[in-house]
Amino acid sequence: MKPSTTYDVHRWTTAIEVVPVLSHQLKAKLVLDILVERPRYLVIKWNVDDLPANISGIRISVGIFDGAEKYKELDSGILKTTGMLEYELGYEGRGLKVRVAVNFTDDPGVFDYTEEKKLIEKLEEIKVVDLIRVNNTEKEDTKVSLKWKTTGAQPFEEERLFFEIKKQIWQKEWTDYSTIVHRADMSGTQAYVFDSVELLLISPRLRVTVTPKFDNYTGISNTIDFSLKIGDLKVDVRVVKFGTGLVLTCIGYKPGLQSYWERQEDGKDIVAGTTESRETLHIVVEKGQLYYRCLVKEKDLFKQTTAIYIFAVEGPPPSPxxxxxxxxxxxxxxxxxxxxxxxxxxxxxxxxxxxxxxxxxxxxxxxxxxxxxxxxxxxxxxxxxxxxxxxxxxxxxxxxxxxxxxxxEPITLVNFGMSEEAIDSMKINWNVLGVLPKEEPQYKIE
Missing domain, CATH: 2.60.40.10 (Immunoglobulins)
Known part of the structure; x- marks a missing residue:
């Protein structure tokens, strides 16, 4: 207490309360849990409730050592003695170390921290694998049957899993046609069947992409490209010698309508070239196998009107x-x-x-x-x-x-005869008629 020089009345000007803090009270209680979702999170919970209730000026910071011991601060200046943070983990497996530090801004000498390590297991992405087209019977030749498998799904995720199936058709480039949702089959191998009749009227080239999904998660897709049967479209097959000149005509061509020709070579399902708005093409056959198609635009889509297969040969097949x-x-x-x-x-x-x-x-x-x-x-x-x-x-x-x-002819023995070559031996002679090449008759002599 300090006396006043102005008045005879004394008053308080400064009050200091000293609160002792033990070392263990600066150690935060730390709990680490993994929230197994997609994305996956590390849930960090801390508690420093052992500090005296009347203490002030506390500051808490939370950080993480990820990978090669590189420190990353997640939050700082926290005033609460109890709290929680979430840290996105991703999919890779690795070791992590979490640090919760406690200090006081008014006294930097009062400081301590708690660290805890956590081993993070690798989490696989959900993938569509082994996507194939299954051959159907002739009676179901317009049906498209697809099968695939999935990897990486956790048991608790399988019930929520579904597949987005996107179909694209070829219209000078791959163009979205339709997308449907297919619910997962718990058996493991997935199957999806659809009728291609409507698609056959437009384009024989189809691309299907299957993507695994649930909630807000999107997995890794798989894509398959294939050609459909031509359907009711008549296919013109021509077999000619190398170097032959041909004239190809686009069915349904009309001046003013958009149209184009496509060419594929040697049985490959890759477009080797296109020609715009031509009713006829003059070509010289120099490849062993060619496929020409003409597509004419009707309303919003190009539809195939002409299909011509060309096979070039050196000549007729070898003699049988x-x-x-x-x-x-x-x-x-x-x-x-x-x-x-x-x-x-x-x-x-x-x-x-x-x-x-x-x-x-x-x-x-x-x-x-x-x-x-x-x-x-x-x-x-x-x-x-x-x-x-x-x-x-x-x-x-x-x-x-x-x-x-x-x-x-019947096998016949002729000129049958005997001769004596010695006193104790006899030679029998004959000729055989009617024996065919590769026949080896056996003879019984009695």
Missing amino acids: QLDLRIVRSKPNKLHVDWRVDWREEIPTRSFILTVKQDDSRPLAEKRTLEKKGTISTEISTDSAKITVLGNASYGENLHQTTEKIINI
């Missing part, structure tokens, strides 16, 4: 290889093994095998697209002239024929 085998029985049987080394991707290819006996109508005939096979037939008589014709073709003026003739 024929191998004839006779099995001696009652009746005799003929087996014909055939092989054609042709290009199997050419849809107009054909192989016709014909078996004739003497000059009568064919005993057997087979038409096929296979490269090799066997045909068998019975021969009604012991003696016959058998003609086998194999014709392999790519189309008009591009064919080759192989002919083989075999004459069947």
Whole structure:
């Protein structure tokens, strides 16, 4: 107390309260929890309620050592003795260290902190994998069946998971057509089927993107591109020799309507070039396989009106290889093994095998697209002239024929005789008629 020089009355001018703080009271109680959501958060809770109730000037800061011990302050100047912060973790696994520091602004010497380490496990993104198109039966040839799997989903997420399926059609570029939501199947492998009839009327090229989602989370997509069947559109298939000139005409072309041609090469589903608004194209065939389509704009969409497949060849397919085998029985049987080394991707290819006996109508005939096979037939008589014709073709003026003739006769022994070459031995001689190539008769001598 200090006396006043002006008045005889004394008064208080300064009051200081000293509050002792023990070391352990500056240590915050720290709790770390992981909120397993997407995005994932580390929940940091602290409490310094052990400090005396009448204390003032407290300041709390919260920070984190992430990665290579690099400190990052999350918040500071906090006046509350109890609080909570959330820190977004991402997906990578790593070790973290959280620090909660307590100090007093009026006395920097009163300071302490609490640290706690937390190991963060890696969390996988939810991904769509193994997206494939499944082949359907001929009766369902307009159906598109897709299958895929997902990885990375936690058990508690599977019930909430759904898939966004986006369809895009080719209109000079990939253009959004429709998007639907498909609920997840808990079996693990997902399936989705849709009818492509409506799409076939527009464009045969389709892109489908499948994206896993739930709540506000979007996972990693998978995309598949494929070509649909042409549907009711008539396909013009032409097989020509390399260097042939052709004129292609766009069906439905009208002056003033927007249209364009697309070209694909060598069976690839990649557009190699486009030509704008031309009714006819004059081309020289220099690639082994070409596909031209013309699309004409109707209302807001380009629709395919023309489809032309072109296959270039050096010439007709190689001559078929024929191998004839006779099995001696009652009746005799003929087996014909055939092989054609042709290009199997050419849809107009054909192989016709014909078996004739003497000059009568064919005993057997087979038409096929296979490269090799066997045909068998019975021969009604012991003696016959058998003609086998194999014709392999790519189309008009591009064919080759192989002919083989075999004459069947009964196997007969002639000029049978004996001669004495020594007193104690005898030589038997004979000739054989009617033996066919590759036949090796066996003889029984009694």
